[in-house]
Amino acid sequence: MTLEFWTVSGAPSPWRVALAMAFKGLDCKTHMLxxxxxxxxxxxxxxxxxxxxxxxxxxxxxxxxxxxAALAWLDRAYPQTQLFGETPQEAGVIWQRTMEIFxxxxxxxxxxxxxxxxxxxxxxxxxxxxxADVLRSELNHLSEILSDQPFLSGTRPGAADAVxxxxxxxxxxxxxxxxxxxxxxxxxxxxxxxxxxxxxxxRIEALPNVALTFPPHxxxxx
Numbered sequence: 001m002t003l004e005f006w007t008v009s010g011a012p013s014p015w016r017v018a019l020a021m022a023f024k025g026l027d028c029k030t031h032m033l034x035x036x037x038x039x040x041x042x043x044x045x046x047x048x049x050x051x052x053x054x055x056x057x058x059x060x061x062x063x064x065x066x067x068x069a070a071l072a073w074l075d076r077a078y079p080q081t082q083l084f085g086e087t088p089q090e091a092g093v094i095w096q097r098t099m100e101i102f103x104x105x106x107x108x109x110x111x112x113x114x115x116x117x118x119x120x121x122x123x124x125x126x127x128x129x130x131x132a133d134v135l136r137s138e139l140n141h142l143s144e145i146l147s148d149q150p151f152l153s154g155t156r157p158g159a160a161d162a163v164x165x166x167x168x169x170x171x172x173x174x175x176x177x178x179x180x181x182x183x184x185x186x187x188x189x190x191x192x193x194x195x196x197x198x199x200x201x202x203r204i205e206a207l208p209n210v211a212l213t214f215p216p217h218x219x220x221x222x
Contacts, residue, residue: 003028006056008035010215012166013067014055018213019162024081083159097160108138109167124184132185146196
């Protein structure tokens with residue numbers, strides 16, 4: 001059976017699943033959809049995923065359309081390199097961290113990055129400053145976890161890392177490409193903002209095949 005994966009370049013939710021597969025050393029057939037052409041809303045794709053969201057993962061008769069469900073399934077279907085730990089205690093801790101990150105980090109990140117990347121914001125307005133404060137609070141939470149272990153999931157990368165990394169890397173992308181406004185928001189340098197997170201990013205990016213999960217459009221667009 002072929003493991004298939006539908007994604008959109010740069011979308012955090014499918015990026016989580018791509019990272020999980022990289023952590024596990026899995027190969028898959030990737031279908032890259034164009035968001036600008038609304039391919040994820042086409043009749044063909046809606047027949048596969050009626051909600052028109054990404055990711056979609058399919059193998060044999062199973063089709064999943066939610067990133068967290070896909071992570072849980074991958075851990076059962078391909079038990080090598082467990083994403084949720086090997087003991088009940090590890091599973092409980094990793095699941096809690098994963099879901100806390102899932103519940104809070106995406107919204108905090110979007111509050112800063114959506115106005116900058118999609119609305120063309122160039123001024124650090126009061127609303128953006130407030131959003132930046134919220135985001136810093138969430139990053140501080142990650143920094144605390146990483147202060148005494150190399151990965152958010154413990155001694156090796158797992159589900160919590162797969163969920164957090166796309167959002168953190170998008171923040172770093174804004175620091176790289178939108179320097180002026182990120183400077184005005186007090187978020188110009190990741191190492192200064194959180195040495196723990198900066199070092200964690202380096203560790204994640206050094207893992208095999210992680211570079212292959214990066215958004216293809218980053219190689220052509222600034």
